[in-house]
Amino acid sequence: MEKTDQEKNKLVREVADRKYEYGFTTDVHTDIIDKGLNEEVIRLISARKEEPEWLLEFRLKAYRYWLTLDMPTWPHLQIPEIDYQAISYYADPTAKKKDGPKEIDPELMKTFDKLGIPLEERLALSGTAVDAVMDSVSVKTTFKETLREKGIIFCSISEAVKEHPDLVKQYLGSVVPYRDNYFAALNSAVFSDGSFVYIPKGVRCPMELSTYFRINAANTGQFERTLIVADDGAYVSYLEGCTAPMRDENQLHAAIVEIVVNEQAEVKYSTVQNWYPGDSEGKGGVYNFVTKRGHLRGADSKLSWTQVETGSAITWKYPSCVLSGDNSQAEFYSVAVTNNYQQADTGTKMIHIGKNTKSTIISKGISAGKSQNSYRGLVKVDARADGARNYSSCDSLLLSSTCGAHTFPYIDVKNDTAIVEHEATTSKISEEQLFYCNQRGIPAEEAVGLIVNGYAKDVLNKLPMEFAVEAQKLLSVSLEGSVG
Amino acid sequence: MLEIKDLHASINGKEILKGINLTIKDGEVHALMGQNGAGKSTLSNVLVGHPAYEVTQGSIIFNGKDLLALKPEERAHEGIFMSFQTPVEIPGVSMVNFMRAAVNAKRKYLGEEPLTAGEFLKIMREKRKIVELDNKLANRSVNEGFSGGEKKRNEIFQMAMLEPTFAILDETDSGLDVDALRIVADGFNKLRKENTSAMVITHYQRLLDYLKPDIVHVLLNGKIVKTGGPELALEIENRGFDWIKAEIEA
Numbered sequence: 117m118e119k120t121d122q123e124k125n126k127l128v129r130e131v132a133d134r135k136y137e138y139g140f141t142t143d144v145h146t147d148i149i150d151k152g153l154n155e156e157v158i159r160l161i162s163a164r165k166e167e168p169e170w171l172l173e174f175r176l177k178a179y180r181y182w183l184t185l186d187m188p189t190w191p192h193l194q195i196p197e198i199d200y201q202a203i204s205y206y207a208d209p210t211a212k213k214k215d216g217p218k219e220i221d222p223e224l225m226k227t228f229d230k231l232g233i234p235l236e237e238r239l240a241l242s243g244t245a246v247d248a249v250m251d252s253v254s255v256k257t258t259f260k261e262t263l264r265e266k267g268i269i270f271c272s273i274s275e276a277v278k279e280h281p282d283l284v285k286q287y288l289g290s291v292v293p294y295r296d297n298y299f300a301a302l303n304s305a306v307f308s309d310g311s312f313v314y315i316p317k318g319v320r321c322p323m324e325l326s327t328y329f330r331i332n333a334a335n336t337g338q339f340e341r342t343l344i345v346a347d348d349g350a351y352v353s354y355l356e357g358c359t360a361p362m363r364d365e366n367q368l369h370a371a372i373v374e375i376v377v378n379e380q381a382e383v384k385y386s387t388v389q390n391w392y393p394g395d396s397e398g399k400g401g402v403y404n405f406v407t408k409r410g411h412l413r414g415a416d417s418k419l420s421w422t423q424v425e426t427g428s429a430i431t432w433k434y435p436s437c438v439l440s441g442d443n444s445q446a447e448f449y450s451v452a453v454t455n456n457y458q459q460a461d462t463g464t465k466m467i468h469i470g471k472n473t474k475s476t477i478i479s480k481g482i483s484a485g486k487s488q489n490s491y492r493g494l495v496k497v498d499a500r501a502d503g504a505r506n507y508s509s510c511d512s513l514l515l516s517s518t519c520g521a522h523t524f525p526y527i528d529v530k531n532d533t534a535i536v537e538h539e540a541t542t543s544k545i546s547e548e549q550l551f552y553c554n555q556r557g558i559p560a561e562e563a564v565g566l567i568v569n570g571y572a573k574d575v576l577n578k579l580p581m582e583f584a585v586e587a588q589k590l591l592s593v594s595l596e597g598s599v600g
Numbered sequence: 601m602l603e604i605k606d607l608h609a610s611i612n613g614k615e616i617l618k619g620i621n622l623t624i625k626d627g628e629v630h631a632l633m634g635q636n637g638a639g640k641s642t643l644s645n646v647l648v649g650h651p652a653y654e655v656t657q658g659s660i661i662f663n664g665k666d667l668l669a670l671k672p673e674e675r676a677h678e679g680i681f682m683s684f685q686t687p688v689e690i691p692g693v694s695m696v697n698f699m700r701a702a703v704n705a706k707r708k709y710l711g712e713e714p715l716t717a718g719e720f721l722k723i724m725r726e727k728r729k730i731v732e733l734d735n736k737l738a739n740r741s742v743n744e745g746f747s748g749g750e751k752k753r754n755e756i757f758q759m760a761m762l763e764p765t766f767a768i769l770d771e772t773d774s775g776l777d778v779d780a781l782r783i784v785a786d787g788f789n790k791l792r793k794e795n796t797s798a799m800v801i802t803h804y805q806r807l808l809d810y811l812k813p814d815i816v817h818v819l820l821n822g823k824i825v826k827t828g829g830p831e832l833a834l835e836i837e838n839r840g841f842d843w844i845k846a847e848i849e850a
Binding site: 556 | 698
């Protein structure tokens with residue numbers, strides 16, 4: 117246990133290099149447009165996707181607005197300058213070679229098999245429908261027809277634009293307008309694929325819906341756009357997962373996720389984020405700059421965000437809730453792990469507008485190596501929000517003396533009937549805890565996994581069962597060797 | 601069973617143990633007495649391999665093996681258990697998961713298959729009864745929110761689960777009322793098998809009334825200065841330690 121720093125670093129390095137299981141690339145013919153960003157590129161993306169005129173206008177307005185903005189500098193992150201002209205904004209791995217076969221390239225099917233996401237319905241994880249997105253394009257969506265029988269729409273957003281234009285037009289940008297922030301404007305200009313979910317009135321979605329995002333092509337950015345609408349009394353549980361190849365260059369994933377929750381509807385949204393985190397020296401990795409927001413429009417509506425963030429070189433996101441409906445309830449459960457040189461500035465915003473609205477924030481940060489891990493959260497209570505309640509608990513666990521953990525809570529209360537509570541703790545895994553485990557026969561590595569999972573339990577318990585097990589493993593693996 | 605020869609050990613560069621010689625045979629219970637700072641807890645911590653302590657000289661042979669060459673978890677697998685003086689809390693880790701990891705780690709070391717959840721829970725139920733540990737405690741996080749007495753009872757419960765051949769009880773009686781003391785001591789006695797040995801560290805006779813040591817040692821300034829039968833503990837209870845100090849100085 118008394119290892120020198122050098123030995124510790126060696127162990128951490130071995131683990132970091134060995135343990136990212138998803139770092140392979142798929143050799144598939146991919147149609148990639150030329151690098152660079154301008155109006156021509158946006159017209160080209162829109163044309164490839166055979167979009168209606170209104171959507172092209174939406175993109176162009178967003179782009180012109182984006183040009184007037186500078187990237188914000190307020191997060192607690194060191195972000196190298198991003199050259200937006202050095203990125204390709206559209207990569208289609210499903211594009212057919214001339215005279216090539218018509219069906220999906222078997223290499224793509226194999227890739228998703230390898231990632232544990234079989235795209236053949238008979239092999240699928242029971243009770244889960246999947247939309248599989250690689251680079252800029254949805255490869256396949258399973259159980260579409262089964263769900264359609266209940267009136268549920270689950271497809272890629274590109275398909276939704278074609279098949280359900282009125283719904284998309286009604287809701288797209290209604291929760292996250294393109295003027296929201298720098299990356300929201302960029303995404304609105306160049307977004308490619310993501311999922312579209314519509315659960316009609318009174319329907320309880322019988323399956324878990326999930327989207328798996330995979331980056332494959334080099335020097336491309338991924339601009340996911342997901343839109344989920346739960347109409348009155350509807351229920352859906354949705355999960356997203358993501359991975360990327362190991363590369364020395366950084367890649368940008370700038371997504372927007374919008375969720376609309378109508379009266380008495382309930383949406384559970386879970387993320388297991390495992391983008392390539394970069395190597396142990398901090399080289400490479402995905403920049404995960406994401407705007408996620410839900411609007412609880414109806415009375416008695418519910419929305420919960422659960423996120424397990426273990427990947428990405430830099431994570432910058434605040435899945436948020438606007439609680440407009442009276443008695444609406446929102447929850448945010450987060451585990452963010454940073455190791456080596458990873459950086460995270462993540463948290464949530466809870467905006468209370470309706471009466472007797474209630475929100476809960478449980479955030480667990482785990483930092484190791486030389487990483488920086490920040491919780492940033494806003495609790496805002498509007499003057500109209502009589503009886504609003506919030507409880508926030510933000511804990512940080514430090515596994516090394518060279519990492520950083522920070523908490524930035526913002527509280528803005530304009531109604532004196534509101535009750536807002538905030539608790540924060542910072543702790544370390546103590547030598548005594550590790551030794552106690554050792555004395556009972558549990559080796560150090562296993563003990564760290566046990567203690568970290570115990571620490572994150574309140575959040576992991578919120579994930580759908582099958583994924584909770586995966587997340588537990590992921591958590592242990594991300595930190596193996598990080599305690600000497 | 602256990603043979604300690606000329607053991608010297610220090611913490612933060614300060615020598616605490618200054619030449620301990622001690623042999624414990626199969627089935628024997630030894631009591632270790634002495635004032636605070638004499639080195640009793642240091643000796644137990646060295647036996648279980650606590651990383652804060654450095655052994656500078658001497659040897660420890662346990663069932664023919666060089667104990668000092670083994671990692672703490674390997675010593676546990678070899679059958680050494682310590683009931684901690686102040687058991688640490690591990691928030692969020694349930695006793696069930698904790699004990700299952702411990703029991704299966706030992707089974708793996710011994711080349712046995714891990715227990716299934718069903719088998720494990722059955723054993724846990726049986727052992728829980730021995731120390732009258734409430735089911736609610738067993739389902740809580742390790743030592744979290746336990747009272748002092750509950751923590752000690754939980755230590756003996758873990759001993760029951762791991763079935764050690766050599767148990768160290770480090771002031772297991774401190775902070776216990778009379779009833780709790782009886783439950784812990786009874787539990788220990790029920791768990792003892794013919795060849796189970798123990799080293800009991802205590803300031804008081806009352807625990808020894810239950811545990812009936814075969815041999816009593818007095819530790820002073822890092823050395824064993826007096827060894828006797830159970831009557832030595834009674835004498836210390838009546839007269840304190842000063843007469844022993846005087847005896848040595850004379």
